[in-house]
Amino acid sequence: MTGARITAEGWGWRHAGRPTAAVAGLDLTVPAGQKVLLAGPSGAGKSTVLYALAGVLDPADESEETGRLLVDGVPTRELRGHAGLVQQDPETQVILSRVGDDAAFGAENLQVPREETWDRVRDALDAVGLGEGEGIALWRDTSRLSGGQKQRLALAGILAMRPPVILLDEPTANLDPAGVIEVRDAVLAVAERTGATLVVVEHRLSVWADHVDRLLVLEPGGGISHDGTPEELLAPGEVRDGLAAAGVWVPGRVPPSTPRNWRSNPAHSGDESAGDRAASDLQLRQEGTTAAGSDARSARRLLSARGLSVSREPLRTGWRRRFSPAPAPVQQGLDLTLEAGEAVVVTGANGSGKSTLLLTLAGLIPSHAGSLTAGTRLRGEHGVRLPEDPYRWKAADLVSRIGTVFQEPEHQFVATTVRDELLFGPRHARDPQTGRRLFTDDQAAERAESLLGALRLTALAEVNPFTLSGGEKRRLSVATVLAAGPEVVFLDEPTFGQDATTWAVLVGLLRGIVAEGRSVVAVTHDRDFAAALQARTVRLEAAA
Structure with a gap:
């Protein structure tokens, strides 16, 4: 399998009930197999772009779409299943009650042969740190997973699908430091092995910057403000300073935080200074x-x-305690x-x-x-x-x-x-x-x-x-x-x-x-x- 080509031609989207567009005038071409890091200030429309690429946005719900967004020349809504999306909230992507079944859900819906499906599932779970070697059995109850583990499970399900386009919306947000590297490397390995096109939304650029081909920065309510390699855009200079001023997490910079005099509880008005x-x-x-x-x-x-x-x-209390530990x-x-x-x-x-x-x-x-x-x-x-x-x-x-x-x-x-x-x-x-x-x-x-x-x-x-x-x-x-x-x-x-x-x-x-x-x-x-x-x-x- 190879990756897919992404094309945007003056594309924009206004969500229902909103007076302004989340994204407008987006012109973009992503060659098949390219790895792209999508950045921008909070609310700039990054998730909207990913959802549109996954084909899950529908203008029939009183939203408004302009221009065209295509994958291999076909409108994205006509190619559902062609792209695999990991959303910000892993709770919304846990579907089945057992870890193995949940990881297999996407591949089964793509009619991957049963034997191959379970080989993929085990491979994907091992890659994201949820394999049997980590003590997570295939029949483990998904409700007993932590938030970070559910995030890993959602990613495993996408990796098992091996889609031409992999879309990740802050995939490492709730992971421990070791898990961040483990999950990133698992994604990169699958993309390299399958040739998939990769689009990652992440605020903390340092995790991905050295491993992608291209950095795109969205302008809130508009299109792309910056487009180049991470080396070009993050090199010391005017562009890097401008990105930091716009709220982009430039590697190596921590924004100063001033304590706000937030007199939030009048009961404290007589507190010590x-x-x-x-x-x-x-x-x-x-x-x-x-x-x-x-x-x-x-x-x-x-x-x-x-x-x-x-x-x-x-x-457990009462009689239930007698029959189960x-x-x-x-x-x-x-x-x-x-x-x-x-x-x-x-x-x-x-x-x-x-x-x-x-x-x-x-x-x-x-x-x-x-x-x-x-x-x-x-x-x-x-x-x-x-x-x-x-x-x-x-x-x-x-x-x-x-x-x-x-x-x-x-x-x-x-x-x-x-x-x-x-x-x-x-x-x-x-x-x-x-x-x-x-x-x-x-x-x-x-x-x-x-x-x-x-x-x-x-x-x-x-x-x-x-x-x-x-x-x-x-x-x-x-x-x-x-x-x-x-x-x-x-x-x-x-x-x-x-x-x-x-x-x-x-x-x-x-x-x-x-x-x-x-x-x-x-x-x-x-x-x-x-x-x-x-x-x-x-x-x-x-x-x-």
Whole structure:
């Protein structure tokens, strides 16, 4: 099999309900077998181009198409199955309940002979690190995979198809550092072996820049602003500087992030200043284990876990326990403490239980064993009678104390417009000290407008959240939590899908709330993010 030729002739696309086009005037020719890295600021239309090439965009849904987009001279909608697409959200691509069946789904639909299909499946799973050598059996339940493992599974399904065109939308966004290299090399090996044309969308250019033939940079709402080899466009000089200024992640550059003075919770209006807090932290370090130091540290403690074990599978009770073993935890025996004004990042290999730990600490799933205790500072005077374990709190008690940003942004959207999404949290937040509403309607509206502007979402305020790009959904999901002003913010991969500019804004907002005396806990593989927050690192090792 060989690759396919891609041609765009004045092509453009306007999504239904949007006043402006996502892409316009795209003129492009990609020779068969070429490897292309597609870059550009968040919202520039990169995913739209990939979806169009995969033939899954349909103008019949009140969208509007201009020009022509062809693969080997044929309109892309007439060649479905000719291109393999890995989307940003792997949850949307897991179809079947067993790993092997899911990886085989595409090849079976292309009527690949059965014996060859399973040879391809095993080869693809091994290539992306999900083979039996890694302890992942073909009959493994796909619901038990982590987000990063599901991303690998989606890619394995595409590699098993061996299509003429491979389309990847941020394929390494949720992978651990070793997995990034493993997956990239697997893609390149398949492309080399089959001659497939490869188009990769990625914000972090350094992963792919040395391995592709061509770098294309999209202009938001337009066509191509830059077209050349990575060596040409990323060489020191005016072009490289211009790309960095436009928000492109130029290798070797980390955008500066300024802490934003985000007075997000009026309950903190009398908090100690940054200088006082720094002096307090120094005193704690000097006092060590003295009684005074211990009392001060206890007063700042928000959460404390002792011998904590975590699992997505609840413990079986009653008669069921007699006939089946209790599910094994993904992590066990963890001792963790979170204090006010602290940033913590949780790292580790895919499948090591990072997201499960995050959801447990946030009070959204029960602990498997051990104890999780909320300190008096987190519970507040009004909540002194709350149970110690946040999992036993009501939603109204959680919203003003603990906010959680899920790995999949769509899992937390509850409104029909971006603006209403941002208003929902402040309207339901309650002051931990009094139980009264934390924000008036006017204050809630002011906070929503401020976050819309800060995160470049103002033009999308009346848009349905589910129609946003991946990067826009991530910014909105973070903003909805910040809008409610909780004491602790838990975030799962908060920076995926962000260009350098929006990354710096998100980091600045989070640095601001830490400086304010509240806390941030993030699951992330983004080392620049951890460094910018000066975060303490908790690394989880994969369960044996």
